[in-house]
Amino acid sequence: MAARKGDLKLLGMVVSPFVVRVRMALHLKGVSYEYIEQDLFNKGELLLRLNPVHKKVPVLVHDGRPICESLAIVQYVDEVWAAASSPAILPADPHQRAVARFWAAFVDDKFFPAWIGIMRAETEEERAKKAGEAAEVTEQLETALAQCSDGKAFFSGDSVGYLDLAVGCNLFWLDAMRKMFGVVVIDAARTPGLAAWADRFRESGVGKEVLPDADIAAEYARKIQAYRAAAGASK
Amino acid sequence: MAARKGDLKLLGMVVSPFVVRVRMALHLKGVSYEYIEQDLFNKGELLLRLNPVHKKVPVLVHDGRPICESLAIVQYVDEVWAAASSPAILPADPHQRAVARFWAAFVDDKFFPAWIGIMRAETEEERAKKAGEAAEVTEQLETALAQCSDGKAFFSGDSVGYLDLAVGCNLFWLDAMRKMFGVVVIDAARTPGLAAWADRFRESGVGKEVLPDADIAAEYARKIQAYRAAAGASK
Numbered sequence: 001m002a003a004r005k006g007d008l009k010l011l012g013m014v015v016s017p018f019v020v021r022v023r024m025a026l027h028l029k030g031v032s033y034e035y036i037e038q039d040l041f042n043k044g045e046l047l048l049r050l051n052p053v054h055k056k057v058p059v060l061v062h063d064g065r066p067i068c069e070s071l072a073i074v075q076y077v078d079e080v081w082a083a084a085s086s087p088a089i090l091p092a093d094p095h096q097r098a099v100a101r102f103w104a105a106f107v108d109d110k111f112f113p114a115w116i117g118i119m120r121a122e123t124e125e126e127r128a129k130k131a132g133e134a135a136e137v138t139e140q141l142e143t144a145l146a147q148c149s150d151g152k153a154f155f156s157g158d159s160v161g162y163l164d165l166a167v168g169c170n171l172f173w174l175d176a177m178r179k180m181f182g183v184v185v186i187d188a189a190r191t192p193g194l195a196a197w198a199d200r201f202r203e204s205g206v207g208k209e210v211l212p213d214a215d216i217a218a219e220y221a222r223k224i225q226a227y228r229a230a231a232g233a234s235k
Numbered sequence: 236m237a238a239r240k241g242d243l244k245l246l247g248m249v250v251s252p253f254v255v256r257v258r259m260a261l262h263l264k265g266v267s268y269e270y271i272e273q274d275l276f277n278k279g280e281l282l283l284r285l286n287p288v289h290k291k292v293p294v295l296v297h298d299g300r301p302i303c304e305s306l307a308i309v310q311y312v313d314e315v316w317a318a319a320s321s322p323a324i325l326p327a328d329p330h331q332r333a334v335a336r337f338w339a340a341f342v343d344d345k346f347f348p349a350w351i352g353i354m355r356a357e358t359e360e361e362r363a364k365k366a367g368e369a370a371e372v373t374e375q376l377e378t379a380l381a382q383c384s385d386g387k388a389f390f391s392g393d394s395v396g397y398l399d400l401a402v403g404c405n406l407f408w409l410d411a412m413r414k415m416f417g418v419v420v421i422d423a424a425r426t427p428g429l430a431a432w433a434d435r436f437r438e439s440g441v442g443k444e445v446l447p448d449a450d451i452a453a454e455y456a457r458k459i460q461a462y463r464a465a466a467g468a469s470k
Contacts (some may be wrong), residue, residue, distance in 0.1 A: 053341065053375060062330070065330055067330065067333045067334070067337070068337055069336070069337045069340055071336075071340075072333045072336040072337050072340070073333065075332070075333065075336065076329050076330070076332070076333040079329040079332065080329050094311050094314040094315050095297070095300055095302065095311070097310070097311070097314065098302045098307045098308065098310065098311040099302070101304065101306075101307040101310065102302070102303055102304045102307050105304055105306075105307070106288065140288060
């Protein structure tokens, strides 16, 4: 376990892929921290004080100072725990770093909204339409994998890194959607490279030890549906 | 002038704040490059080939390899031209870097859409509503300035850095909107710190030498309006 370097807390929510991303980064570095689950339906004073701008998780609190936005947090973790004994999360080469940052932004701007669209669809017709849109985005990620991995096992090469965490933290939700709706976002026929990568990611250290079970996401999704139905019924 | 380190081209568009941001970063580093203006109404083969995912400017091409997304490019420029003789764009301290990255994302996710909303409003009523929304976002940037500058001249301290470029590249559009619609986004009464910062930024090296004139933005805006009106008329 790497030196803890002061007091470290993470405000999170168990099914947030952005929180999972940060937990994976801390796990890769072997850093211990106190995890504090947040109720996003009833946001507490701590969260509102530490992330007054977005009022969202994750928030990493290091020696009392908050850091928000998962990609900024992952880079922070990589920079603070940069000892030679712990694996680097971002590539060392500036061009590879820029490409990883480009695709990580793509994941959050295009891939995340695409699968959330499937989850939130209210009719089967809308869900099929959203699945079609997500398929196009996933094909672009297949290109990204070919560009970044250079034939190796992960986006970042021989081991899991920045872009692997950026994409991989979403996998348990994709698995939950397959169970709930029968929708396959990463399809082995359409995006064989990405499907094989996803299998390898699930079997990696962070995949096995940090990625939540799909059932936890499915259960949360059913809670949200019930909450919405109740809100609709009380209109 | 810093060593050029290979062939450097920038695909841009004169009134894009994201392109201006990258030009400012290259100017800060004293790096020379070939600038290639793009016609976004009629995108050329070069742009489509170099940024097939988003088909947008800026694209920095270094020794034939494209880098896209302005914030990724600025970080790339900072990392490649990191000699002690050129100023650092990102802070050295990991926490300050994380805070700068957080607010830079805020600028692109909240501040840019807020002022674009004013620009695109089709009625005076809608414009007033959008100006009110932008005022709230601007007040959050006032908080960011207080948090980051620690009482110094710029977001980044005594000289212009990452977050100054992220915000400052938008200033010529705000000036254009004041001229065109009389809308003041950075108001000296409501956000005095930010207004004083904007004056200092305009008078800084990159402000004077890279920031386009507001009239160029206003002229472009009128072209867009005419283009839309023509498109509407031909429906």
